[in-house]
Amino acid sequence: MKTPKIFVAGHLGMVGSAIVRTLQAAGHSILVTRTHAELDLTDQAAVRAFFAAEKPDQVYLAAAKVGGIHANNTYPAEFIYQNLMIQANVVDAAFRSGVRRLLFLGSSCIYPKMASQPMREDALLTGTLEPSNEPYAIAKIAGIKLCESYNRQYGASHGVDYRSVMPTNLYGPGDNYHPENSHVIPALIRRFHEAKAGGLPSVTIWGTGAPRREFLYVDDMAAACVHVINLSKAEYDQNTQPMLSHINVGYGDDVTIRELALAVGDTVGFEGTITFDATKPDGTPRKWMDSKRLRDLGWTHSVDLCEGLKRTYADFLKHNIP
Numbered sequence: 001m002k003t004p005k006i007f008v009a010g011h012l013g014m015v016g017s018a019i020v021r022t023l024q025a026a027g028h029s030i031l032v033t034r035t036h037a038e039l040d041l042t043d044q045a046a047v048r049a050f051f052a053a054e055k056p057d058q059v060y061l062a063a064a065k066v067g068g069i070h071a072n073n074t075y076p077a078e079f080i081y082q083n084l085m086i087q088a089n090v091v092d093a094a095f096r097s098g099v100r101r102l103l104f105l106g107s108s109c110i111y112p113k114m115a116s117q118p119m120r121e122d123a124l125l126t127g128t129l130e131p132s133n134e135p136y137a138i139a140k141i142a143g144i145k146l147c148e149s150y151n152r153q154y155g156a157s158h159g160v161d162y163r164s165v166m167p168t169n170l171y172g173p174g175d176n177y178h179p180e181n182s183h184v185i186p187a188l189i190r191r192f193h194e195a196k197a198g199g200l201p202s203v204t205i206w207g208t209g210a211p212r213r214e215f216l217y218v219d220d221m222a223a224a225c226v227h228v229i230n231l232s233k234a235e236y237d238q239n240t241q242p243m244l245s246h247i248n249v250g251y252g253d254d255v256t257i258r259e260l261a262l263a264v265g266d267t268v269g270f271e272g273t274i275t276f277d278a279t280k281p282d283g284t285p286r287k288w289m290d291s292k293r294l295r296d297l298g299w300t301h302s303v304d305l306c307e308g309l310k311r312t313y314a315d316f317l318k319h320n321i322p
């Protein structure tokens, strides 16, 4: 069988770089990549020209405009416009150049704010979204529907088979450690690391520590992506529906923020005390994905939280993040 030529869009990002590592470790040598500076995926003409010239066989769409609550609130126009454009350009140009398999990466924020827990795939479009990242979530929902619509219109005639995965919170090498704009695990790593280096006696965490969250190591996410894109059409179709086709990718278990903080403190070697400021808001009590669909399709994670935190902190130290 011919070795597929694979385009990983967003290969320098946290998830895209993990997908490249995973594909390379599995012996895939024909990888095509472009940096943001080389190919702006919001530029339709450039994206069409790129696909027409390269003609990849498979595409992982891990490029996106991504950010935390602050960035989503400050730049809502950029979040909805850029993500809609990236997806529409890549999916359509992929179709025009004959790509049969594509994997679109979304996010758990596609689910309604009040979705029952754990969140199942069929919770999609059953309620209103969390307002702070609604523009981003709407773009991601449109991405799922783009894939499904191309499958429905061009599946039988052109063999188009575009799939979507919705990851839970991810962490690992290549994460963003920005002091004001990072997710919870990199933020905690930085705070405990700085507290240890500065000899501080205690670290205070916002909220009660009671909310529960789910975290998946990014190389496990990449492995799940490779697993899903390579499932046979029959197996994928058996476990999805044409208009409910996305697959959750979770760890399967969650932890309290208190448990997480203790685990990060241990990993970093912080010996002071950890306190919780209950006067600060907690956020949603629980966010947890139902990953039964993916388990039924034969995939589960292999890196537990302690091991993942160790590897992530080693990467943080290696890159000497300021």
Ligand SMILES: NC(=O)c1ccc[n+]([C@@H]2O[C@H](COP(=O)([O-])OP(=O)(O)OC[C@H]3O[C@@H](n4cnc5c(N)ncnc54)[C@H](OP(=O)(O)O)[C@@H]3O)[C@@H](O)[C@H]2O)c1
Residues within 6 Å of the ligand: 009, 010, 011, 012, 013, 014, 015, 016, 035, 036, 037, 039, 040, 041, 042, 062, 063, 064, 065, 066, 082, 086, 105, 106, 107, 108, 166, 167, 168, 169, 170, 171, 183
């Ligand atoms: N990280 C998480 O916890 C998490 C959780 C759930 C879902 N996801 C999903 O996973 C996907 C990847 O996320 P990530 O965490 O890997 O994000 P990331 O680290 O920010 O990577 C995104 C990549 O996309 C590139 N990019 C952005 N706009 C582009 C454009 N117009 N043209 C070309 N390249 C562009 C970025 O390049 P520049 O940096 O140069 O702009 C970056 O390399 C996203 O769809 C996200 O929703 C992530």
